[in-house]
Amino acid sequence: MMKKLFFFPLVFMAIGLFAQELEPTTTEAVLKVLVENDKKKPQTGQVVTFTSLKDGKKFSGTTGANGKFSMLIPTAQKYTVEYKLFTTTYNDLVLKMPFAEDPYTYEYTITATLPKKFTLDNVFFDSGKSTLRTESGKELDQLAEFMSLKKSVVIEIAGHTDNVGTPEANLKLSQDRANAVKQYLVKKGITPERVKPKGYGDTQPIADNGLESGKQKNRRTEVHIVSE
Numbered sequence: 001m002m003k004k005l006f007f008f009p010l011v012f013m014a015i016g017l018f019a020q021e022l023e024p025t026t027t028e029a030v031l032k033v034l035v036e037n038d039k040k041k042p043q044t045g046q047v048v049t050f051t052s053l054k055d056g057k058k059f060s061g062t063t064g065a066n067g068k069f070s071m072l073i074p075t076a077q078k079y080t081v082e083y084k085l086f087t088t089t090y091n092d093l094v095l096k097m098p099f100a101e102d103p104y105t106y107e108y109t110i111t112a113t114l115p116k117k118f119t120l121d122n123v124f125f126d127s128g129k130s131t132l133r134t135e136s137g138k139e140l141d142q143l144a145e146f147m148s149l150k151k152s153v154v155i156e157i158a159g160h161t162d163n164v165g166t167p168e169a170n171l172k173l174s175q176d177r178a179n180a181v182k183q184y185l186v187k188k189g190i191t192p193e194r195v196k197p198k199g200y201g202d203t204q205p206i207a208d209n210g211l212e213s214g215k216q217k218n219r220r221t222e223v224h225i226v227s228e
Helices: 134-149 167-187 212-218
Strands: 011-015 028-036 047-052 058-062 068-074 077-085 088-097 105-113 117-119 154-160 195-199 220-227
Touching: 028 047, 047 068, 058 068, 077 105, 088 105, 134 167, 154 167, 167 195, 167 220
Parallel strands: 028 105, 154 195
Antiparallel strands: 011 105, 028 068, 047 058, 047 077, 077 088, 117 220, 154 220
């Protein structure tokens, strides 16, 4: 299971004024944000939120096709930086906007790498069936939201079972469950071509099927990134 977002060193620096849509003021700087992966590919549709440690005010933006957005943000404050990937929110970064007598612009780069595999921990099915349980909706809604923002991302929904039953039955059950997740996402507006359901049955265990706790881990639904 892989649920980590890898952050690389953050880069931010004051730069000279130049022609742009936003103009800094004596109390607000222009913050220019770039989100890219470790191969320098811009990350489109990424929401980043800056929350003031002083008064709790939030400032958010969404990256465009070039992986960038700009905003006005008060100076002389510290901000937590929130970045959501799949269903996990990361907010352990802090940005310090310094005080300066003259208006200025800041560039802030986040280098983030999408994990190639992600386990949906809160997606559940009725026992031995492909019927999604009601409590699965929250996590699947978050996945649909992620897909709506990341319009170029194509995913595989990988269904897995434990070893109870025949291999043939498990393969069919895992495929039916993967299909059910795809149908849910399509109903939320995700185009069918962007979701590839595939059942693996009991062929890829990640824990000991001899233990009940191991069987529970093996009964899982994963998201694989096919393309970004």
